[in-house]
Amino acid sequence: MCNERSKERYVLVLGGVRSPVADHSLSCSKGHPPTRPCFLSTTTPSSISRPYLPVSSLCCSLTALHVVHVAMTTNQDSLDTALAGEPAQPFDPPGSVRMTQELHFRYSDDRRPRVNQYLRSHRVGKGQHGEVWVCWDLSSNRREVAIKAVKRNNPRAEKMNLLRRRNLPTSPHTPLTDKLGSLEQKIRKEIAIMKKCRHGHIVRLLEVIDDKLNDRIYMVMEYLGGGEIKWRNEHNQPILQVDQCQRICRDVILGLEYLHYQGIIHRDIKPANLLWTADRQMVKITDFGVSHFSYAQRLAAAGRGQVALDDPNDPILLDDSDLSKRAGTPPFLAPEVIAEYTSTEPSPIISASATSTTLHSNKSATHINSSSTIKGLPAIPHRQPITKAIDVWALGVTLYCLLFGHIPFRAPDSSEYVLYHVICNSDWEPDEYMGSDRKSTGGRRPHKSHSGCIVMSLLDKFLQKDVRKRITLNDAKRYPWFLGDIPNSDEWLSQTSPSKVDMVMVTENETRTAMTTARFTWGWQKRLTNRISSLFRTVRSPRPSRLSARDDDNTTGVHSHSGVVPVGRHKSATARLTGPEITEKAKKRTVRSAIPRDDSTPNIDRRREKSIERWARSAANGSSRDPNTNSTRLAAGRRGSGTPVEIHPQYVANSSRSTGSQTRPSSRGKDGSSTPLPDDARSRHRFSLTSMWRHSSQKTASQASSPLDSSSGASIYQEDPLIPGPSIDIMARRSDEVLRHHGKEGYSRSVHHNHGVLTAARRASSWGEPMNYVEDVTSLNSGEQDGIDDDAMFLGAGGVEPTTLVSNLPLGLNQATEAINHTSTGLRHPQPERLHLGPSVHICCDIPPQDSALNRHHRSATTSPSPLHHVAYESDLNQTSDEEYESLDSDSSFFRDTRSREHEREVFRANASQMYKEDDESDEETSPIEFKRRRPSVSVTAASPPPPTPLLDLENGNIRVAPCNGY
Numbered sequence: 001m002c003n004e005r006s007k008e009r010y011v012l013v014l015g016g017v018r019s020p021v022a023d024h025s026l027s028c029s030k031g032h033p034p035t036r037p038c039f040l041s042t043t044t045p046s047s048i049s050r051p052y053l054p055v056s057s058l059c060c061s062l063t064a065l066h067v068v069h070v071a072m073t074t075n076q077d078s079l080d081t082a083l084a085g086e087p088a089q090p091f092d093p094p095g096s097v098r099m100t101q102e103l104h105f106r107y108s109d110d111r112r113p114r115v116n117q118y119l120r121s122h123r124v125g126k127g128q129h130g131e132v133w134v135c136w137d138l139s140s141n142r143r144e145v146a147i148k149a150v151k152r153n154n155p156r157a158e159k160m161n162l163l164r165r166r167n168l169p170t171s172p173h174t175p176l177t178d179k180l181g182s183l184e185q186k187i188r189k190e191i192a193i194m195k196k197c198r199h200g201h202i203v204r205l206l207e208v209i210d211d212k213l214n215d216r217i218y219m220v221m222e223y224l225g226g227g228e229i230k231w232r233n234e235h236n237q238p239i240l241q242v243d244q245c246q247r248i249c250r251d252v253i254l255g256l257e258y259l260h261y262q263g264i265i266h267r268d269i270k271p272a273n274l275l276w277t278a279d280r281q282m283v284k285i286t287d288f289g290v291s292h293f294s295y296a297q298r299l300a301a302a303g304r305g306q307v308a309l310d311d312p313n314d315p316i317l318l319d320d321s322d323l324s325k326r327a328g329t330p331p332f333l334a335p336e337v338i339a340e341y342t343s344t345e346p347s348p349i350i351s352a353s354a355t356s357t358t359l360h361s362n363k364s365a366t367h368i369n370s371s372s373t374i375k376g377l378p379a380i381p382h383r384q385p386i387t388k389a390i391d392v393w394a395l396g397v398t399l400y401c402l403l404f405g406h407i408p409f410r411a412p413d414s415s416e417y418v419l420y421h422v423i424c425n426s427d428w429e430p431d432e433y434m435g436s437d438r439k440s441t442g443g444r445r446p447h448k449s450h451s452g453c454i455v456m457s458l459l460d461k462f463l464q465k466d467v468r469k470r471i472t473l474n475d476a477k478r479y480p481w482f483l484g485d486i487p488n489s490d491e492w493l494s495q496t497s498p499s500k501v502d503m504v505m506v507t508e509n510e511t512r513t514a515m516t517t518a519r520f521t522w523g524w525q526k527r528l529t530n531r532i533s534s535l536f537r538t539v540r541s542p543r544p545s546r547l548s549a550r551d552d553d554n555t556t557g558v559h560s561h562s563g564v565v566p567v568g569r570h571k572s573a574t575a576r577l578t579g580p581e582i583t584e585k586a587k588k589r590t591v592r593s594a595i596p597r598d599d600s601t602p603n604i605d606r607r608r609e610k611s612i613e614r615w616a617r618s619a620a621n622g623s624s625r626d627p628n629t630n631s632t633r634l635a636a637g638r639r640g641s642g643t644p645v646e647i648h649p650q651y652v653a654n655s656s657r658s659t660g661s662q663t664r665p666s667s668r669g670k671d672g673s674s675t676p677l678p679d680d681a682r683s684r685h686r687f688s689l690t691s692m693w694r695h696s697s698q699k700t701a702s703q704a705s706s707p708l709d710s711s712s713g714a715s716i717y718q719e720d721p722l723i724p725g726p727s728i729d730i731m732a733r734r735s736d737e738v739l740r741h742h743g744k745e746g747y748s749r750s751v752h753h754n755h756g757v758l759t760a761a762r763r764a765s766s767w768g769e770p771m772n773y774v775e776d777v778t779s780l781n782s783g784e785q786d787g788i789d790d791d792a793m794f795l796g797a798g799g800v801e802p803t804t805l806v807s808n809l810p811l812g813l814n815q816a817t818e819a820i821n822h823t824s825t826g827l828r829h830p831q832p833e834r835l836h837l838g839p840s841v842h843i844c845c846d847i848p849p850q851d852s853a854l855n856r857h858h859r860s861a862t863t864s865p866s867p868l869h870h871v872a873y874e875s876d877l878n879q880t881s882d883e884e885y886e887s888l889d890s891d892s893s894f895f896r897d898t899r900s901r902e903h904e905r906e907v908f909r910a911n912a913s914q915m916y917k918e919d920d921e922s923d924e925e926t927s928p929i930e931f932k933r934r935r936p937s938v939s940v941t942a943a944s945p946p947p948p949t950p951l952l953d954l955e956n957g958n959i960r961v962a963p964c965n966g967y
């Protein structure tokens with residue numbers, strides 16, 4: 001056939017089967033021999049609406065029905081012959097991704113829509129968030145490109161996401177993109193990740209057209225004419241031959257290996273995200289919508305010094321927390337992603353191949369220990385790390401699909417809950433035959449001599465539930481099945497090594513322009529980057545046992561668990577500060593960090609979001625100090641697990657900032673002198689706190705947990721190589737989703753605030769703001785140097801209901817109050833009565849008379865259900881009203897004796913006010929609205945002192961809670 005206009009000639013290849021347009025049946029009526037392949041990507045007549053060329057443009061008088069019919073009946077072998085002399089040209093245009101910020105939309109002469117130089121042809125796909133169109137690039141000889149048009153904000157998609165959070169998706173093949181933030185966030189990430197990729201098995205991103213005046217973002221990609229891999233027919237029978245499956249799998253391994261080398265975990269590997277090139281010689285990976293970039297992993301993969309210049313200052317890529325969120329397509333999710341479904345008991349289990357709705361009890365499961373699975377599967381750890389191995393698992397599921405035409409783990413009635421149980425607890429079973437050529441599998445564990453053994457054993461290695469036993473891509477690539485048809489396998493292995501592929505260097509400028517920043521300025525991006533960088537530095541701290549002599553560069557590097565990795569990013573950050581381009585602002589910041597802060601300074605008040613939970617936690621620490629280990633044991637830290645969590649004295653000292661010392665560095669001495677912490681000490685401590693934040697209607701006060709209660713997902717833990725402690729996976733989660741639902745003025749404003757995420761989330765929870773759905777809230781860690789509020793670190797962003805902390809405080813309020821006077825930690829809390837109070841609960845307690853600081857600040861408070869509600873305080877008789885106002889506006893100021901350091905305060909004010917002036921000017925623009933609304937909500941009254949009757953029974957540890965009757 002030939003194109004009437006261009007006179008090009010084509011071969012039609014249809015469906016998942018290579019099918020030549022046989023000369024006698026489908027050759028051009030004008031006698032043109034077939035020369036160039038042309039593909040229709042599906043086998044159904046309806047798919048004819050997305051042909052490679054409009055059927056009407058072909059000179060042959062074929063109807064769509066003819067094409068499909070002929071294709072289905074054509075012998076595929078003849079196509080191989082027809083295509084034999086046409087080696088695929090690798091698509092690798094030079095240059096990096098072009099970022100275009102202007103969009104011109106017009107119509108061509110033939111009324112085709114045109115976006116800039118791209119003339120629209122036909123639609124090839126429709127995803128969850130956008131459509132993909134084939135377009136001709138008029139500036140490049142009408143080269144075909146695929147343009148994905150995604151709506152910046154898609155209210156419908158957002159709504160669906162919200163719904164999906166409540167009700168699990170009905171289709172098992174719908175990717176779980178919940179909890180991944182807004183749509184724009186998702187696109188940003190996808191673009192930033194695709195910009196990094198330049199590999200033969202990864203779909204190439206060519207240009208991003210992102211005009212902020214337009215509600216759509218256009219991603220111009222290389223066009224994969226073969227479409228997505230079709231792997232089964234309507235009878236769930238495989239339509240690919242075993243050899244084809246092998247080649248596809250090998251291609252994906254190479255692509256994935258490259259991705260992992262770049263620090264990218266795809267997280268949604270499945271046949272639909274694998275696209276054929278037009279000649280169907282190659283498969284490429286696409287759809288990075290839920291992918292994850294891990295800078296630490298990239299460093300680990302690349303090795304020291306390799307990426308020192310590559311400083312992906314892209315905040316969107318530096319957020320490691322979303323790895324702990326579930327993303328992907330349910331049947332392809334690895335067990336470690338859905339670990340909570342792992343059966344701990346030999347309970348009724350569903351077979352992996354169950355097709356009926358009947359659950360059957362697996363009797364053989366009785367001999368298996370508590371953390372194991374059925375059918376003799378070996379015991380697997382209950383909590384496994386989520387790593388790049390999830391892609392290997394998904395590849396195993398994909399290979400199974402290609403071979404057998406159905407998914408390996410199935411649930412009756414498409415129940416996602418059951419499906420997850422099956423994935424976690426059941427073994428897979430092969431069919432008797434695999435591939436469309438029906439080769440015998442030999443069963444689940446065939447004899448070595450059986451031809452199916454090599455495939456089954458590979459599947460077995462891919463689908464290992466234990467991450468440690470799962471095959472790595474490096475080993476998989478060397479598997480005999482893949483090397484079998486490669487003439488010079490050694491050379492092939494060396495040529496395809498990802499280390500041979502140049503690292504794509506992404507300059508700061510490039511990442512800055514990853515997308516048009518319509519809502520915030522670069523200054524905020526940079527700050528956010530600094531914040532997240534500091535989290536990184538702390539979370540991914542080095543293990544001294546593996547440190548080499550060269551690794552003592554202030555230990556501020558990013559390290560992964562796989563070994564020592566270089567510190568390129570932080571080195572370069574340091575270099576920026578000392579280099580010629582150092583700015584005045586940076587200088588000021590540097591100086592500022594050395595200046596002790598004063599809580600009473602209004603600006604500092606803003607930055608410090610101290611709260612009662614933190615104090616309570618610190619107090620609890622102080623009361624259980626362990627002199628032997630020189631660390632403070634938070635006995636209730638992992639309640640339920642029975643494993644105490646240790647907190648290093650550094651953080652106890654750190655916490656004392658709120659009560660006694662004024663210094664920011666945690667090592668401040670009693671005399672008030674600031675002693676910088678040794679750098680290695682700083683980096684050794686890794687904290688993460690995860691709290692479940694539930695709506696009060698979903699959890700009563702008595703059921704709800706404090707941040708100390710691990711049974712509800714709250715945990716605090718530390719990994720310190722020097723202090724023996726539990727090794728717990730860090731589950732850092734973001735609270736920005738929560739803010740999205742609380743920040744009435746817009747998510748993007750608060751999320752980019754310095755402490756917006758942590759602060760506002762905590763505030764929101766403290767206010768008892770109604771929640772629409774269950775959400776996770778987490779603080780990340782301390783970041784003393786970069787200004788991360790270490791109070792927030794302790795508090796976990798307040799991820800608890802205000803009504804819960806007192807009742808769940810493991811040590812009880814009385815013990816906590818005792819801890820006030822614990823001189824060894826220096827913790828003092830003048831207002832134990834302010835421990836989280838519910839909107840309708842008023843707790844009063846006796847103030848120890850010996851503490852003058854406490855007596856000066858008699859007050860009680862109720863937390864309101866909203867920031868606009870009234871918050872009442874009793875007066876501090878010695879304060880001026882202005883001071884009261886500023887002080888009361890910050891919860892934190894009440895942790896200290898404000899009167900005893902008037903002189904110091906004056907000095908600090910002079911320095912610090914000037915220091916923060918500049919910041920505040922910019923803060924104005926993006927401060928969370930909560931601050932502005934909250935001020936008028938605070939009223940200072942000269943109310944009568946609290947009831948003289950002590951309601952706190954210090955001896956018995958009981959707290960008497962009385963209904964609030966006045967405040």
Ligand SMILES: Nc1ncnc2c1ncn2[C@@H]1O[C@H](COP(=O)(O)OP(=O)(O)OP(=O)(O)O)[C@@H](O)[C@H]1O
Nearest residue numbers: 125126127128129130132146221222223224228287
């Ligand atoms: N570069 C390309 N060349 C050819 N076809 C493509 C290309 N990119 C995408 N498609 C087609 O468009 C479909 C949708 O694309 P894509 O999966 O990227 O969209 P999406 O919105 O991310 O979808 P989802 O998130 O639901 O998976 C794909 O299934 C594929 O068939």
